Amino acid sequence: MSKLYIAGIGPGSEDFVTPAARKVVKASEITIGSKRAVDLFPESREVVLLNVKDVQEKLEYGVDMVRGGKNVCILSTGDPGFSGVLSPVKRIIEEKGYEGIELEVVPGISSLQLCAARVEIPWDDADLMTFHGRENFQEILPILDNGRPTITLPSRSTADMANFLMDNGISPDRKVIVCERLSYPEEKVVEMALKEVAESEFTYMCVMVIY
Numbered sequence: 530m531s532k533l534y535i536a537g538i539g540p541g542s543e544d545f546v547t548p549a550a551r552k553v554v555k556a557s558e559i560t561i562g563s564k565r566a567v568d569l570f571p572e573s574r575e576v577v578l579l580n581v582k583d584v585q586e587k588l589e590y591g592v593d594m595v596r597g598g599k600n601v602c603i604l605s606t607g608d609p610g611f612s613g614v615l616s617p618v619k620r621i622i623e624e625k626g627y628e629g630i631e632l633e634v635v636p637g638i639s640s641l642q643l644c645a646a647r648v649e650i651p652w653d654d655a656d657l658m659t660f661h662g663r664e665n666f667q668e669i670l671p672i673l674d675n676g677r678p679t680i681t682l683p684s685r686s687t688a689d690m691a692n693f694l695m696d697n698g699i700s701p702d703r704k705v706i707v708c709e710r711l712s713y714p715e716e717k718v719v720e721m722a723l724k725e726v727a728e729s730e731f732t733y734m735c736v737m738v739i740y
């Protein structure tokens with residue numbers, strides 16, 4: 530029976546790609562993922578590139594190909610279960626009525642995990658949140674004063690997130706650590722006040738820790 534694999538690739542560097550992810554890519558006729566994901570797997574056979582505008586269409590294609598008898602691996606940056614492709618793929622399977630499809634999820638090292646390691650926070654002592662692609666910013670406000678650090682994927686940008694927090698009564702002097710492009714050679718881990726984050730430019734590839 531054909532199988533759908535959803536594999537986490539880790540934060541981006543080859544050092545964090547697991548042998549388990551390589552194994553399922555090798556077992557697949559089709560590999561689907563963003564350019565930075567598929568570039569890590571030269572062993573892929575047929576590659577289908579995911580672009581921001583056609584994610585839904587390409588994920589549906591992958592699921593349909595499994596129904597058509599092929600093994601397919603969908604790559605997710607970090608871990609598929611945290612702001613990754615597991616959730617949209619499960620929704621597609623349900624909407625198409627393909628519940629019997631054989632699915633295997635291969636975990637990856639999340640950008641949040643690597644962030645926690647870099648700043649040396651045991652992540653069972655932190656609150657984990659994601660605002661990636663969401664507008665649910667209000668949800669962070671009640672937890673910011675509970676004495677635990679909050680590790681979060683920002684919304685559109687770190688500056689937007691900082692402005693939102695300051696507009697909602699969080700002190701401009703609040704300590705924040707921004708981890709940018711984790712695991713890449715140009716990785717940056719910087720400690721700043723919230724007001725400085727609002728005035729700084731980072732790429733979209735950031736995790737924030739709010740103390």
Ligand SMILES: C[S@@+](CC[C@H](N)C(=O)[O-])C[C@H]1O[C@@H](n2cnc3c(N)ncnc32)[C@H](O)[C@@H]1O
Nearest residue numbers: 540606607608611613639640710711734735736
């Ligand atoms: C679609 S979410 C995917 C999260 C992923 N599933 C995970 O577990 O890390 C993409 C967001 O994850 C964060 N991210 C992914 N890779 C990163 C990296 N190497 N360094 C910093 N942040 C990263 C960024 O906030 C980026 O906008």
